[in-house]
Each structure stands twice: as C-alpha cells, then as structure tokens.
Amino acid sequence: MRLYAAVAVSGFRRHATYRVATAAGVFTNTVFGFILAYTFIALWDERPHLGGYDQGQALTFVWVGQALLAAVSLMGGGFEQELQERIRNGDIAVDLYRPADLQLWWLSADLGRAGFQLLGRGVVPLAAGALCFELTLPTAPLRWLLFLCAVTLAVVVGFALRYLMALGAFWLLDNAGVLMVGQLLSLFFSGMLLPLTVFPGTFGDVAQALPWAAVFQVPVDVLLGRYAGTGLAGALGFQAGWAALLLALGRLTQARATRKAVVQGG
Amino acid sequence: MAERLASWSHAVRAYLLIAGMWVRSTMTYRASFVLMAVGNCLASALDFVAILLMFSHIDALGGFTLPEIALLYGATCTSFGLADLILGNAERVGQRVRDGTFDTLLVRPVPVLAQVAADRFALRRLGRIAQGLAVLGWGVAAADVAWTPLKALFLLVTVVAGAAIFCAVFLAGAAFQFWAADASEVANSFTYGGVTMLQYPPTVFARDLVRGVTFVVPLAFVNWLPVLRLLGRDDPLHLPGWVSLCGPLVAVLLLGLTGLVWRAGLRSYRSTGS
Numbered sequence: 304m305r306l307y308a309a310v311a312v313s314g315f316r317r318h319a320t321y322r323v324a325t326a327a328g329v330f331t332n333t334v335f336g337f338i339l340a341y342t343f344i345a346l347w348d349e350r351p352h353l354g355g356y357d358q359g360q361a362l363t364f365v366w367v368g369q370a371l372l373a374a375v376s377l378m379g380g381g382f383e384q385e386l387q388e389r390i391r392n393g394d395i396a397v398d399l400y401r402p403a404d405l406q407l408w409w410l411s412a413d414l415g416r417a418g419f420q421l422l423g424r425g426v427v428p429l430a431a432g433a434l435c436f437e438l439t440l441p442t443a444p445l446r447w448l449l450f451l452c453a454v455t456l457a458v459v460v461g462f463a464l465r466y467l468m469a470l471g472a473f474w475l476l477d478n479a480g481v482l483m484v485g486q487l488l489s490l491f492f493s494g495m496l497l498p499l500t501v502f503p504g505t506f507g508d509v510a511q512a513l514p515w516a517a518v519f520q521v522p523v524d525v526l527l528g529r530y531a532g533t534g535l536a537g538a539l540g541f542q543a544g545w546a547a548l549l550l551a552l553g554r555l556t557q558a559r560a561t562r563k564a565v566v567q568g569g
Numbered sequence: 570m571a572e573r574l575a576s577w578s579h580a581v582r583a584y585l586l587i588a589g590m591w592v593r594s595t596m597t598y599r600a601s602f603v604l605m606a607v608g609n610c611l612a613s614a615l616d617f618v619a620i621l622l623m624f625s626h627i628d629a630l631g632g633f634t635l636p637e638i639a640l641l642y643g644a645t646c647t648s649f650g651l652a653d654l655i656l657g658n659a660e661r662v663g664q665r666v667r668d669g670t671f672d673t674l675l676v677r678p679v680p681v682l683a684q685v686a687a688d689r690f691a692l693r694r695l696g697r698i699a700q701g702l703a704v705l706g707w708g709v710a711a712a713d714v715a716w717t718p719l720k721a722l723f724l725l726v727t728v729v730a731g732a733a734i735f736c737a738v739f740l741a742g743a744a745f746q747f748w749a750a751d752a753s754e755v756a757n758s759f760t761y762g763g764v765t766m767l768q769y770p771p772t773v774f775a776r777d778l779v780r781g782v783t784f785v786v787p788l789a790f791v792n793w794l795p796v797l798r799l800l801g802r803d804d805p806l807h808l809p810g811w812v813s814l815c816g817p818l819v820a821v822l823l824l825g826l827t828g829l830v831w832r833a834g835l836r837s838y839r840s841t842g843s
Contacts, residue, residue: 321751322751323749323751323752324751324752324753324754326752327749327751327752327753327754327755328754330754330755330758331754331755331757331758331762334758334762335758335761335762335765337778338762338765338766338774339765341769341773341774341775341778342630342769342773344773345630345631345769345772345773346623346626346627346630349626349627349628349629349630350626350627353626475601476598476601477598477601479601479605480600480601480604480605480608481604483604483605483608483609483612484604484608486612487608487611487612487615490612490615491615491618496615496616496618496619497619497622497623501622501623501626502622503622503625
C-alpha cells in the first residue's frame with residue numbers, strides 16, 4: 304500500500320514539474336471555455352431549460368468541463384501512450400517482473416497525475432468562468448465533497464478504459480488507432496461536447512448508461528445538485544460499478560495478454 | 570531574383586521529399602493508417618454532430634439556419650484541414666528544442682522551415698479535409714444562395730486564403746516556442762480554438778471577441794466575413810463591404826509577418842547543449 308502511495312505522489316510531482324506547460328494548458332482551457340460558453344448561451348437563449356438545465360447550469364457545465372478536461376483525461380493524455388510504448392518495445396517484461404501489480408501501479412500514478420491536474424488545470428479556468436459568467440456553483444461544502452468523490456471515481460473509470468485500450472498493443476503492432484477511437488468515444492459520450500441529457504430519445508438514454516457518462520456527465524450533475532438521496536447513491540454506485548467492471552476486465556485482458564507475450568531477447 | 574527562386578524551389582522540393590518519406594513510412598502499417606484517417610475524419614465530424622444535435626432542438630442559432638452554419642463550418646474546417654496537413658506538425662518545434670534534436674535540423678543543407686513543416690507529415694489529416702469538404706458541399710447545395718461562377722470562385726479563393734491564414738497562425742505558434750518551449754498548448758487556443766469559434770456564426774459571440782478575431786488575430790477573414798457576404802448578411806461590426814474581399818491580402822500580409830517572427834525566433838535559438 305505504501306508503495307502505491309509513493310507512486311501516486313511521484314505521479315503528482317512528475318506533472319507538477321511542467322509549470323509553463325500547465326500555465327499554457329490553463330490558458331487554452333480558459334479560451335475554449337469562453338468560446339463554448341457563448342455557443343451555449345445562444346443555444347439556451349433559443350431553448351431555455353434544454354436538457355433540464357437553466358442557462359446558469361449550462362454555463363457551469365461548460366466551465367466545469369474545462370476544469371475537469373485534463374484531470375479526467377477526456378482528450379487522452381496521461382499514461383496510455385507510455386504503457387503502449389513499453390508493450391511495443393518489450394520493456395513491459397521488466398515491469399511484469401517487478402514485485403508490484405501492473406494495473407495498480409499505473410492506476411496510482413494516474414491518480415497522482417489527476418490530483419495535480421485537478422488543482423493545476425482546474426481551479427483557474429473555473430474561477431475565470433465564475434468571474435465572467437453567472438455560474439450555478441453550490442455553496443454547501445458537502446456538495447463539493449461529494450463532487451470530489453464523483454471526480455475520483457471518474458478518474459478511475461477513465462483510467463480503466465484507457466488501460467484496456469493500451470493493452471491492445473499486445474495484439475496490434477501499432478495501437479495508435481485504437482487509442483484514437485477510444486479518445487473519440489470518450490469525447491462524445493462523456494457529455495463534453497454537449498450534455499448527454501440533450502441527446503435525443505433512446506440514443507440519449509443509451510449514452511447515459513455507457514461508462515463514459517461516469518467520466519464526466521455524472522460528476523457535473525452531482526455538482527449541479529441533480530441527484531438527491533437514493534438518486535445520489537445510485538449515481539455514485541453507477542460510477543463505482545463501471546469502475547469495478549472495467550478494472551476487472553483490464554485484469555482479465557492483461558492475464559490473457561501476458562500468457563501470449565513473447566519477448567524477443569537480445 | 571533567379572537565385573531566390575532557386576532557393577524557394579529547393580525548399581519546396583525538400584519539403585516534398587521529406588513528406589514523401591513519411592508517407593511511405595506511414596503506409597507500412599496500412600490498417601493503422603486507414604483507422605487513423607477515419608478517426609481524424611470522425612474527430613472533426615464530432616463537432617458537426619454536436620451542431621446537428623443542437624438543431625434537433627432549435628431552428629436557428631444566433632439567427633443562422635443549419636445550411637448557413639454548414640457553409641461557415643465547411644469553409645473553416647477545409648481551410649484548417651489544409652493548413653494542418655501542410656504545417657500542422659510545426660508545433661513539435663518545442664519538443665525538438667527541449668530534447669536537443671533541433672540542432673540536427675540546423676546542420677542539414679535544407680531550409681529549417683521545410684524540415685520542421687514536413688516533420689512527421691501526417692497524411693491521415695486528409696480525413697479532416699474530406700469531412701470539411703463534405704459539410705461544405707452540403708452547405709453549398711442547401712444554403713439559400715444563388716450561385717454564380719464568380720461566387721463559386723470567391724468561395725474557392727476564400728478557402729485557400731483561409732488555409733494560408735491558418736498556416737500563418739501555425740507558424741507563429743511554432744516560432745513562439747523558440748522563446749517558450751513548453752508552451753506549445755497556447756498555440757492550440759488560436760488554432761483549434763479559432764476553428765471551433767469560426768464554426769459558429771459571429772452573432773453568437775460577444776462583440777469584443779468578434780473585434781479581437783477581426784483586428785488582432787484576423788481569423789474573421791478565414792470564413793466569417795466572406796461567407797456573410799455570400800449569404801448577403803451584414804456583419805456584426807458593420808464594416809464596409811470591400812473588407813470582406815480582403816482575405817487573400819490579409820493572408821499574404823500575415824504570412825509575411827509571421828515569416829519574420831519565425832526568422833527572429835530562429836536567430837534567437839540557443840541550443841540546450843544536450
């Protein structure tokens with residue numbers, strides 16, 4: 304356990320090294336926040352209460368989206384390229400020899416990264432959005448605490464998805480296409496482009512049941528207070544369920560992959 | 570003059586050679602290339618799907634109908650796709666500066682810009698261009714414009730000039746990294762941010778923002794001003810009509826300016842020594 308805590312801390316510190324890059328990321332997130340905020344205002348002007356949000360909530364959706372974008376790795380980034388490269392060049396054999404669990408190792412590192420990016424990339428864009436637009440942010444500390452729980456679960460689900468995709472490198476020589484498809488799915492079905500509640504009919508219902516909803520739509524809805532009582536427990540349970548299922552699937556895939564892996568000696 | 574022309578053709582030839590090399594290397598993993606090209610196409614299509622989803626609830630956004638927005642969207646995405654194909658990988662300069670491989674480019678007898686631009690030339694970006702063209706085609710057919718050969722030519726010139734403007738933005742972003750190697754993401758605000766913004770009609774945005782992308786970073790010339798003219802609409806800033814014809818001029822001026830910035834950046838480059 305101490306080992307994984309140490310890995311998480313080093314994941315945090317590793318990303319904290321890149322200060323200029325973080326500032327650049329914050330700038331870009333803020334610019335996108337402005338652009339998207341205006342398109343959402345135009346949309347909600349035409350159709351107030353679209354998807355069950357009022358305009359303030361819709362704007363909060365935009366800005367929380369920009370704040371979480373890096374932390375929950377909606378656009379990819381993080382560890383999957385690195386893991387995939389280690390599988391491709393055979394370094395994975397060394398990793399498998401280590402007296403640490405491969406999946407937990409990468410999960411800890413990713414949690415550390417997410418922790419830094421939530422602070423480093425999240426706070427400033429959200430503050431900028433709150434300054435320039437009328438956002439509906441809760442004042443109750445408990446709601447923020449629940450939001451933090453939901454974000455943590457979101458990071459785990461996001462990790463589990465990308466871990467599965469990266470393992471594709473065991474079967475494919477060039478796994479970049481798989482990661483790209485994964486990224487597109489995550490961008491679209493997380494609700495980042497447009498809240499999933501705006502998606503029409505059955506398509507919307509299906510989208511809200513997919514794991515990507517747990518990565519972004521659910522945490523924002525928790526922050527906006529759309530869940531109460533058992534509904535809230537259900538939302539967090541939905542995230543935890545996907546997290547457990549996908550992590551288990553990752554382990555299963557990993558077990559199959561390592562049984563077939565042949566490392567070229569040299 | 571003849572000497573200058575020769576050096577230009579040398580640069581273009583070098584660019585094509587390097588790009589060709591990367592194309593051949595990409596084709597080694599053909600299945601992956603097809604997947605990446607399709608992915609590239611879908612990635613850029615997602616934005617349009619979001620707009621379509623919006624229009625499943627509304628009839629007009631900012632006073633513009635779906636075909637009109639398709640025209641705006643198609644024009645800017647095609648321009649951006651072209652620029653991204655030609656010069657998109659220039660944003661990797663920062664990484665080369667950091668890890669010291671930029672020095673290698675300096676000692677080769679090929680213009681640095683040609684090498685940087687063709688570095689890891691990504692043919693998969695044709696996917697984005699194809700998607701932009703498809704939406705543009707639909708917009709042209711569906712929008713309420715009485716097309717004449719002159720208007721069609723104007724649209725063609727607009728798309729090419731728009732690509733040149735985006736090239737200038739990419740180049741400025743690359744040059745900026747000589748001073749701030751880690752800040753490549755700032756450029757994304759103007760490239761990807763710009764293309765996202767231009768997909769929507771200018772009436773959606775605050776007036777100061779529109780002013781900013783007209784006079785400071787003149788992205789409005791990529792599609793907003795020319796397409797508004799084609800649609801016979803007034804622009805929100807009430808500029809005189811001839812301004813919307815200035816796209817090519819703006820593109821040339823901007824390319825010249827960013828070329829100078831690139832040169833200044835290159836001169837100020839100090840190797841990390843590693």
